Amino acid sequence: MKLSIMKSGIIVWDIDGVLIYVGDSYRRAIVQAVQYYFSELIGLNLERNLMTIGDTQRFKLVGRFNDDWKLTYASVLCFLTKLIHDLDKREIKSDSVKDFEGMINELRKLGTTAKGFDLQLDLGYITERIKDEGGGLEGTERALEEIFGEDLEIAKKFWFQNLIKRIFQELYLGEMLFREKYGEEPIFVKSDGLIKNEKALINLKSLM
Incomplete structure (x- = not known):
């Protein structure tokens, strides 16, 4: 059977990981955002x-x-x-908050309860369970509820997605680019962003 190839005026490329290496930008922003949330905001002394x-x-x-x-x-x-x-759940208190300042205060209160705590988690096991539950955020919640029960609902009171996103964006873009993109001052990052680590995987001549 003869295959025919349709002629097209354009070719659409994926960028991340195809044209641009993002292992030291997006992936590192994930790692650093998680670390920042627990070390700088909650205040755990992580080694x-x-x-x-x-x-x-x-x-x-x-x-x-x-x-x-x-x-x-x-x-x-x-x-x-x-x-x-x-942790001892009897010592955990939380209030409803809407702004970043309130969120940070809630995390710091949690950190007072968790002072000196050494946080360890088997991500290999956790991700396998998430996979069994279908993946994504929904699968993550199902897996965590199966493993930790009602502790998930308590944890979600300190799970501020807008704050996490803000930290991620500041880490990725850096001080100057964040200011240019959003028109406001960064709160957490006062240095260059991880975006500067991105490298082209293919040169322009190869695409012509």
């Missing part, structure tokens, strides 16, 4: 990174994590639920 670049790939392989923001949300929720599971 090592909670996640590695390899751990972000575990989530990607689970499925339904094309959006790096959602992958970051899921990662934070996994560690939050484990943290809540290991």
Whole structure:
């Protein structure tokens, strides 16, 4: 059977990971955003990174994590639920908040309860369970509820997705580009962004 190829005036390329290497930008922003949430905002004295670049790939392989923001949300929720599971729930208090200042205050209160705590989580096991539950944020919540029960609902009171996204964007864009894109001052990052680590995987001549 003879195959015919349709002629087209354009070719559409994916960019991330195809034309541009993003392993040291987007993937590292995930790792650093998770670390920042627990070390700088909650205030845990962490001696090592909670996640590695390899751990972000575990989530990607689970499925339904094309959006790096959602992958970051899921990662934070996994560690939050484990943290809540290991703490004395009677000492955990939370209030309803809407702005970043209120969110940060809630996280710092949680950090007071978790002072000196060593947070550890087997992400290999967790991501396998998430895969069994269909992947994505929905699968993450189902897996965590199955493993940790009602601790998930307590953890979600400290799971501020808008705050996580803000940290991610500041880390990725850096001070100057964040200001240019959003028209406001960054809160958390006062340095160059991880976007500067991106490298072209193919030269322009090859695309012509």
